Amino acid sequence: MLDGYDPAYGEVIVSDRRALCARGVSVVYDGVAVLDRVSVDLIPGEPPIGVIGESGAGKTSLVEVLAGWAAPSSGVVAYGDLDPHHPPRRYRKTVRAGVRGVREEQDPVGAQRFTGAQAMDRAMKLARQTGRGPVGDAAEMCELVGFDPSDLGRLLREMSLGEQQRLTMARALVTDPDILLLDEPATALDPEATAEVMDAVMGFCRDSGAAVLVVSHDLELISRVAGTVITLHEGRETARAPLNAAEAVARPRP
Numbered sequence: 573m574l575d576g577y578d579p580a581y582g583e584v585i586v587s588d589r590r591a592l593c594a595r596g597v598s599v600v601y602d603g604v605a606v607l608d609r610v611s612v613d614l615i616p617g618e619p620p621i622g623v624i625g626e627s628g629a630g631k632t633s634l635v636e637v638l639a640g641w642a643a644p645s646s647g648v649v650a651y652g653d654l655d656p657h658h659p660p661r662r663y664r665k666t667v668r669a670g671v672r673g674v675r676e677e678q679d680p681v682g683a684q685r686f687t688g689a690q691a692m693d694r695a696m697k698l699a700r701q702t703g704r705g706p707v708g709d710a711a712e713m714c715e716l717v718g719f720d721p722s723d724l725g726r727l728l729r730e731m732s733l734g735e736q737q738r739l740t741m742a743r744a745l746v747t748d749p750d751i752l753l754l755d756e757p758a759t760a761l762d763p764e765a766t767a768e769v770m771d772a773v774m775g776f777c778r779d780s781g782a783a784v785l786v787v788s789h790d791l792e793l794i795s796r797v798a799g800t801v802i803t804l805h806e807g808r809e810t811a812r813a814p815l816n817a818a819e820a821v822a823r824p825r826p
Contacts, residue, residue, distance in 0.1 A: 589652035590750035597647035620784035622798030676756035684729035733760035
């Protein structure tokens with residue numbers, strides 16, 4: 573039984589040990605629920621899921637809980653039979669390699685001292701340690717997302733935000749993850765570059781079977797990559813449907 577098991581939602585039973593499932597997840601800050609009893613299943617081989625909603629709807633909180641970066645106040649999250657928030661020590665790297673996240677906020681200040689090559693090497697080392705690959709060398713993965721491999725010798729802090737976003741996606745993919753969580757992954761890219769990068773990432777995930785969740789304010793991007801779209805409003809799910817049905821719900825309310 574998982575740590576944080578909530579009997580109100582029943583035990584999480586996952587037939588695919590590579591799946592990431594959340595049941596009745598809530599996040600409360602200072603007495604306010606920023607995420608309220610949201611459930612989602614990310615199962616390898618199934619079409620990507622999009623998440624939309626106005627600012628403050630709980631989209632980023634959902635990604636943080638799914639990725640294991642923040643613990644839910646209630647509900648349960650399971651990656652196979654592991655709790656991504658409190659995995660046994662011997663499985664911590666397994667979770668880190670299998671569930672990869674890309675968020676709008678890039679590397680913390682401390683990580684900015686690394687070069688691109690060092691950052692890629694760390695991800696590739698994690699892949700080797702967990703028996704997941706890496707699926708390609710640094711240059712191949714960078715070229716996939718449109719990052720010039722000749723720039724790997726530069727420090728992260730010397731790169732533009734767009735370059736950092738491309739490199740972060742290459743680092744996420746190199747471990748051949750089961751789950752890819754994208755939170756506003758291409759905000760610094762122009763629409764044409766965003767389409768090219770996301771097409772490449774989605775193609776990689778289709779080939780590998782990785783399950784993908786994409787959070788974005790960009791409805792065109794969501795319609796391009798996601799089959800099912802979850803709409804959040806004030807932390808609650810208000811719709812789950814193809815984009816053409818969910819879009820109206822996501823529009824700002826008067």
